[in-house]
Amino acid sequence: MNVAKWLLLAFLALPLAELAAFVALAAAWGFVPALALLIGLSLAGGVILRWAGGHHVQRVRVAMRDGFARQDFTAFSADGPGGLTLLGGLLLAIPGLITGAIGLLVLLVPLWHALGGALGRRPPVASPDGVVDLEPEQWRRVDDPRLPGQNRDGAGR
Numbered sequence: 001m002n003v004a005k006w007l008l009l010a011f012l013a014l015p016l017a018e019l020a021a022f023v024a025l026a027a028a029w030g031f032v033p034a035l036a037l038l039i040g041l042s043l044a045g046g047v048i049l050r051w052a053g054g055h056h057v058q059r060v061r062v063a064m065r066d067g068f069a070r071q072d073f074t075a076f077s078a079d080g081p082g083g084l085t086l087l088g089g090l091l092l093a094i095p096g097l098i099t100g101a102i103g104l105l106v107l108l109v110p111l112w113h114a115l116g117g118a119l120g121r122r123p124p125v126a127s128p129d130g131v132v133d134l135e136p137e138q139w140r141r142v143d144d145p146r147l148p149g150q151n152r153d154g155a156g157r
Helices: 003-029 031-065 080-093 097-118
Strands: none
Touching: 003 031, 003 097, 031 080, 031 097, 080 097
């Protein structure tokens, strides 16, 4: 079976898995708490999408207004904490316990980056000119033997 068939099968099996998860949680906790959790996850996803989606739309508007003069397409990139926040919010907004759990796991990555920055352990971020500043213990010098002006011991001529 190719990947498309597996994805279609998983997409069709997801509602059954969500229903089974809800029935199991309702049997363990009761119907009202399980339903409250399901509604709470969906509302949290909507709030996250409204907050993060608004910022993403604003970045796209600014990029389009500037006419892409800088050739900076970060407003459209789906990687990084912004894209993960949107994906996590979307997964939370879809009613279901399995998608909600996956959405919470996806949201842990941007949360981890935000907490790392608050605790002083911010990951290195590239500046607009592409330079990444690292602490001295985070890098080591490796000379490229193909570059002119370097001999075998790494010193310039």
